[in-house]
Amino acid sequence: MSATALKTAPMPQDIKARKGGTPIVSLTAYTTPMAQLMDGVCDFVLVGDSVGMVLHGLSSTLDVTMEMMILHGQAVRRGLNSSMLVIDMPFGSYEESPEQAFRNAARLMSETGAGAVKLEGGSTMAQTIEFLSKRGIPVMAHIGLTPQSIHTLGGYKVQGRGPAADQMMVDAKAVAAAGAFAVVLEKVPETLADRITQAIDIPTIGIGASASCDGQILVVDDMLGLFTAFKAKFVKRYSHLGDDAKSAIDTYAREVQARTFPAPEHVFADEAPKQKAP
Template structure:
């Protein structure tokens, strides 16, 4: 049965069951208008910590907070009814201990109504994944290029480009699968690494700059709509130049205001229609 004929929100167990059955289509959303537009077409919406960079023009993802992401996630949840909604755990909200991770993840889900959380980190964070899953919080793991590790990785650099790092990423993914993660985001890894992990794991892999072999793909919505500036990431494709459409509409509006053609009387209150 097609997921789009079921008439209710896709659940975490459903996403996990898509492994080997159908590809998972996912995008980010940070606001209600975007979430409403994306909902029907997607299997999963992620409120990523990329909100920091895309929504707030910050240089990286490190400074956004649980409260900020919870507010964005709540708006997405209220505006959707079909896609599974997952929200990022921000930097510093789960790395200290499994207990810290659970407290903040529980707070995040209670405040937002999201279906699960995503956490970045290798095998060292697998105990936190297990701790959360055993206490009822679904976890989407994230390995490979991890933006929250930008300082230790020395920038946003592709990972798994040599045999040693490729094996480390494989072991990271396996550790989270054993810990109970329902899926793994593979970001910025060598294609062969993404393919091998996908073929090895029994849970879905969701690629972003990984491999076509992944069980699903996720991108930042603004990248595919031409709203991220002149530079399009290597791993993304721009499907439309929505920025050009928006600019043209705004320019026309400004022109109409300046030449007096907007607003018209029909846009005003207390004006009788002709003949009344």
């Protein structure tokens, strides 16, 4: 995208205003080069705490630290001009009290340049969301499957089936009333996601929810086929870059062992080539 074609990055209120309009496009990013590819294509880019599993080999998001989120948030911010940056609050950085949440959210935003933070939880986090929102911290909520709570949820299971649907609706209405500008619905039954989308006045961002949500998000390494440790039903592989990379690495190894790489065009002569006369 040329400099003259750059658009202004949206603000949280711009995302909120998209309710019921053109679907909101978003992806995760953890590095500058990936953020550059998304810039201006995604309405917002999320630095997710999934970075712990995708890039650091952790078994869950629970061991992700503030320092990790800040490091990757800074990297992604360098790659964005036309998309808003949202950053996850890691486990243990906001649950204790609204005051704790404010201190850590303010640090995340000031050290990364993020336009908003995202935190997990429904009704139990409503007070914290309201506290942050009234103090200048825009909050994206996250309900349904909340990965930071996998131990209490019993694993990576669909949330909101049967009687649990009523509580999910209560949670959605609570975070909207508390001041969240959008809410992620993760691994929620389609009909429930549709009901929630119709019932609240802030955008719903689906991941394993419904095409009728106000927007969608995926982990970019999942949809590109770079992270294949496990395959969720809701992930569509738009490419298979992991397979391509493995093939390229294998070819490189064979060429090194056969001494066909580096070839003459990849090495340097004893003398620099002479410049041609004008």
